[in-house]
């Protein structure tokens with residue numbers, strides 16, 4: 001029989017589960033309160049439940065919280081956490097100390113199928129989707145850690161390892177739990193979903209009409225270059241991706257953010273800045289320029305400061321809203337694109353890289 005994971009249950013499912021154990025429905029509120037407000041990692045800590053029920057729960061279910069394996073703190077206050085999953089896999093999660101309040105950056109998959117050439121997260125290839133409960137556990141465990149230091153969790157970004165729109169089956173129940181007042185109770189206005197551009201799912205997301213922020217990883221001003229560095233563009237080229245983004249903006253009333261990674265001598269030229277301006281002209285959007293974060297094994301270097309400034313200036317001259325993103329956590333490899341599964345050690349990293357280059361050595 002499959003073990004029940006408490007963090008996977010809706011309030012109605014929790015009430016049903018407890019009813020099956022012979023408990024009245026109000027117990028569901030108590031258990032949810034422990035899970036989401038007090039973040040009790042074990043049923044035995046849920047002290048207002050009768051002892052007998054706590055024992056029954058320990059036998060019949062798991063809370064769904066994750067085992068913290070490693071914690072690193074950056075000079076700038078960014079915290080990177082490595083969690084072990086039940087099946088021996090692991091994920092990384094980052095707590096970000098923004099000036100406007102603390103944020104959590106969660107992973108949605110172990111590895112990633114998308115294979116963007118500049119990203120460490122995709123290097124192992126795809127291992128598996130995370131469940132909604134595994135994504136929520138990352139949020140709650142960071143929330144608890146921040147609370148212990150007197151900070152509130154204000155927002156979240158789905159920008160860790162994985163492509164959130166490639167894990168739709170977990171994304172929807174997760175987002176439902178996020179804005180459900182009986183569970184996390186965080187407004188979707190504080191949630192940003194970052195995607196490499198899975199256009200049909202952007203349209204599905206738009207249809208929900210939720211006030212989320214959609215952040216699209218653009219990184220190139222034309223299909224030729226984008227298709228080279230982001231294989232997803234061969235399936236959903238700009239002529240398909242951009243209309244989906246505009247539809248999202250129209251239905252939700254939320255301005256779309258475009259992330260544009262600046263890579264030395266690849267996509268950071270003046271002509272490319274002009275081409276990008278043309279592509280986005282007249283659109284309600286915001287461009288976030290991100291100087292590349294170094295991934296030692298990959299042959300890309302960040303743009304020089306002068307190129308970043310010039311790129312920004314050209315976008316501004318063309319009346320595009322633009323900012324340069326502040327880099328956080330790079331000293332502990334917690335910045336965008338640097339997350340990877342470090343749990344299994346460096347020996348396998350080599351195998352994964354070979355696999356991506358099409359030189360699989362037959363070892364999984």
Ligand code: SAH
Nearest residue numbers: 119159162163194195196217292293336337
């Ligand atoms: N898969 C989603 C979300 C996870 S990646 C996506 O691609 O949007 C989060 C962000 O990190 C994306 O904007 C991605 O393009 C960016 N990124 C990947 N590698 C990077 C690197 N080496 N330096 C800086 N940003 C990087």
Ligand code: SF4
Nearest residue numbers: 112114116119122196
């Ligand atoms: Fe996957 Fe995003 Fe990395 Fe691309 S940038 S490989 S989509 S995690």
